[in-house]
Amino acid sequence: MNDVANAVMDAAERRMRSGGFNGFSFREIAEDVGVKSSSVHYHFPTKEKLAAAVVRRYTDRLGEAIDEELALGADPYDVLSSSFRKTVHSANRMCPITVLGAGSLDLPEEVGVEVQRFFKMCLDKLTGRGLSENEAAELLATITGAMVVSAALGDLEAFDRATTDLVRNHVSHQASSSAASLGG
Amino acid sequence: MNDVANAVMDAAERRMRSGGFNGFSFREIAEDVGVKSSSVHYHFPTKEKLAAAVVRRYTDRLGEAIDEELALGADPYDVLSSSFRKTVHSANRMCPITVLGAGSLDLPEEVGVEVQRFFKMCLDKLTGRGLSENEAAELLATITGAMVVSAALGDLEAFDRATTDLVRNHVSHQASSSAASLGG
DNA sequence: CATGATCTATCTGTTGGTAGATAGATACGC
């Protein structure tokens, strides 16, 4: 992967964050990168391939980041939550895969497969650390939805309001199952 | 509001569920309804106005439906949850406002305002029945995210996995605060 | 005849995608 191909993926990812699959064009990306649109086509023959490549790279990167932090013994929920929190509070403000996922009912097949892979990866990281399928699904859903709601409200703190109690409950759940119930 | 105007909003809402704001065109909607695209422009001069009108109608309808069920004394979480669950398990499979919300970073202003109104309405229904701001935010986020994740995975049951424990916890929370803790 | 609603026809701009030329690098045979 050369410089231009990476720059194209960067630009596509940036634009996907706000508009999803229909939210960017070859010409816009070409302008972002500083080349002609035909050069974008040279590296990614179709829009579908480009979007799929962006999602795949995003999934791989997040997966690696999660693994690194999990290796340090961190709680799996904290890792996932703080990772998404970083996104929300950064200049990006939104996870591009969540945008694609929300509009996934008419996503090109190849892109849909990659989006599925992303969410399955997130669930696997949670269940792989002992959470039940329901717990994992609930945590992922809450974090995902918190991003959507806070973006829609234009209120970054909405993300924290939706997730702070979840942390508390999760921690107390750990405590009650590892050191017996404290009651209340 | 005459027949055509309503049919246009129906078609727009249907297409928004899968593609968001960029996921439909005047020509597609005109074809759905059986008129020419200029007739769609007659009722809704711009795409922004059409989308805003659809969101406003959707918000009003859901708000009324929630009020009716709340008047019967139902638990506010159950009402919101089962309402969205109905959407997910219907042929529609997705809430159009959630799709717009996820891609809200580049939504036309008028549409963004209506999307905000939708989510604020949901939060108000919950806090108006005694839930704290954090509880309301968490419940709304979980339901919203559950829709996104289940749509992305193409797995309707993912919605239930993400929300069933939430019901249990919420119910036991009610129980413990109204009839003393049972422990565990 | 005036109004509301629809039509035909058209405008301008953008879209994803393709064809073909060009320049520079790399590899190979002699």
Added chain:
DNA sequence: GCGTATCTATCTACCAACAGATAGATCATG
């Protein structure tokens, strides 16, 4: 080393389709 062919990456120029939007004609109804 030299000429030739291939490969890589970019460009210019173009295409058909579609986008949102507008102007003006038509037509029914009251």
